[in-house]
Amino acid sequence: MRRSSIPALLALALLPLTAGAGPFVVLDPGHGGIHEGAMGVGGVMEKSLALEFAFKAKATLEKAGFTVVLTRDRDVHVKLVERVAFSNGRRPDLFISLHCNSMPTRALRERFAGIQTFFLSADSSGEEAKRTALRENTEGAQAAAQPQGEDTLAFILKDLARSEAHQDSSRLAAALHARLLEASGAEDRGVQQAPLFVLMGMDAPAALVELGFIAHPEEGKRLQEAPYQQKLVDGLVAGVKDFLQARARAAAPVH
């Protein structure tokens, strides 16, 4: 065997399980089917907007040479546990769950706008993060890979301890958040931590993005407009690239 063929073989072994080249991303449009998510301006549903964003992000990422798969490509209900298993089975470079946020009362819905980006933690980083986690967790009675009867907090702590991806998840969330804000000009609601079921048990670096408040009178409308959607998508893609470049630099041998 010629020496030069060894790196080529190694590269082959590192290819994602699906066909195609380039970094491999799993996009997870939130909710679906009977789970509509939040309700927005003009009656738009979070599950529909999330899917629309996922399609657009997939197209833009593929144009940039990425391989992308979605956890759902239709209006169907996919359990949170199945989303995690789907991603782990495909071993992507990263996982992004796409959502829109909302507030419980009309007065709050008129006030709250902006982008929040989450990574997994046992504790919520504040009241806002806790509220979002409660809303996004309603579809699952417990965390994805959590054994029956095991305490949720204990499970999360164990999960975080074994997860080498956790450090990377916080970096992924920060990279996505910065670029999303830069591209959209939306209000900065911070990089947050919360016990989100769809991020638990995940092997890949994983983040959940709340792209905006769907029921805010202005932002809710903007979220449905194609030019603004593309700005968010461009921000998301730039964030993915930043994250992967930083990771590649960190992994490069020092000379």
Ligand SMILES: [Zn+2]
């Ligand atoms: Zn959601």
